[in-house]
Amino acid sequence: MKSGFLDKLIERLAKLDPQSLQTQFLRLTQEKGLLEAVFNALHEGVIVLDGQGFINYANSAAANLLGFSLAPAARQPIGRILKDIEWDRILSLDEKAWSELISREIEITYPVHKILNFYVMPIALVADQRRGAVVILRDITGAHEKEMRVLTSERMHALTVLAAGVAHEIGNPLNSLHIHLQLLERELQHLPKATGEACQDLVGVARKEVERLNLIITQFLRAIRPTLPRLEVCRIEEVLQETLTFMRPEIENRDIMVEVKCPDPVPKVSVDRNQIKQVFFNVIKNALQAMTQGGLLTITLFSNDRYLGLSFKDTGKGISSNDLSRLFEPFRSDKLQGTGLGLIIVQRIMQEHGGKIEVHSQPGAGMTFTLFLSLDERRIRLLKAPRKPRTRGSHPKSKGTS
Secondary structure, X not given: OOHHXXXXXXXXXXXXXXXXXXXXXXXXXXXXXXXXXXXXXXXXXXXXEOOOOEEEEEOHHHHHHHOOOHHHHOOOEHHHOOOOOOHHHHHOOOHHHHHHOOOEEEEEOOOOOEEEEEEEEEEEEEOOOEEEEEEEEEEOHHHHHHHHHHHHHHHHHHHHHHXXXXXXXXXXXXHXXXXXXXXXXXXXXXXOHXXXXXXXXXXXXXXXXXXXXXXXHHHHHHHHOOOOOOOEEEOHHHHXXXXXXXXXXXXXXXXEEEEEEOOOOOOOEEEOHHHHHHHHHHHHHHHHHHOEOEEEEEEEEEEOOOEEEEEEEOOOOOOOHHHHOOOOOXXXXXXXXXXXXXXXXXXXXXXXXXXXXXXEEEOOXXXXXXXXXXXXXXOOXXXXXXXXXXXXXXXXXXXXXX
């Protein structure tokens, strides 16, 4: 700021009487409050830094996006909030640093998982003496998720095209192999006992491999073949219990305990009973395979105004954050007998039911797989109206009086 301007400003202020001076300062205060209200109304986060990287100002959106309190933020270094960024190089106004950060995306996990885009713009706080920067933050989580849905849709389309060839080229030879293995087993019955038993073992191995290949093709087609759900109103806890009853032998063989926490009552939902059974089967199967040395599977049912939720928590080894982001990729499985298609089926069925999936994993402590099914009638919560204060001398009107 030039000294000539300051001299003129002081000269103008000296001519004002106390009342006019108070009026001018009140107007400036009101304008400052208006500007703060405007900045706090923005969806984009705005942070003003001084030349040393300390926060001079932050609006409400920035505090919500990055999870810090506005009051303690004053004079805090930006490096404590946005880490792993070379702020020293940025604030030195290096041209290369600015070009690198014009459109940079970061992923944060606190207070909630978000994808943010931010850019930094240099500003001169006082001409050529103190310099700082403005950080602008935008939440692009929705756009990022939309992009991922488009990529998933394109991937599923490619799988659909591939499925037609796979079903024709592999399915028919497998059926022929299965039939001829059955014929071979009949012929082995006429051989001497020792020779027949040895050949029977070899044929048994071949049959198991044929059945495994057939299972892969069946699951592959089921994962990508669009099948509209036949919705019917049902009690989801009964569908869950039917699935657990069907899987009881495998659960007992793996020495796993299952605990079901079910509130009373559970709201009814409209689902395709068979498809939701398939979802439960795949999710429970995935949890059982994660617990190789026995364990506990806790299934919790809960509801809110929009969804009926089912949480499946196992005590397995869990998976890393890198593997978690690739959980729904086809043909990706760390299990010896896995096809990598079970969760693809779950994802497709849940999408067709208008539901959603959340997955949380803690390496070494297990994984929680939560399904959300939309309620038929979303409940509306009615709040009690505030009681109006009774004015002095007023009395409630009695019934029957006029």
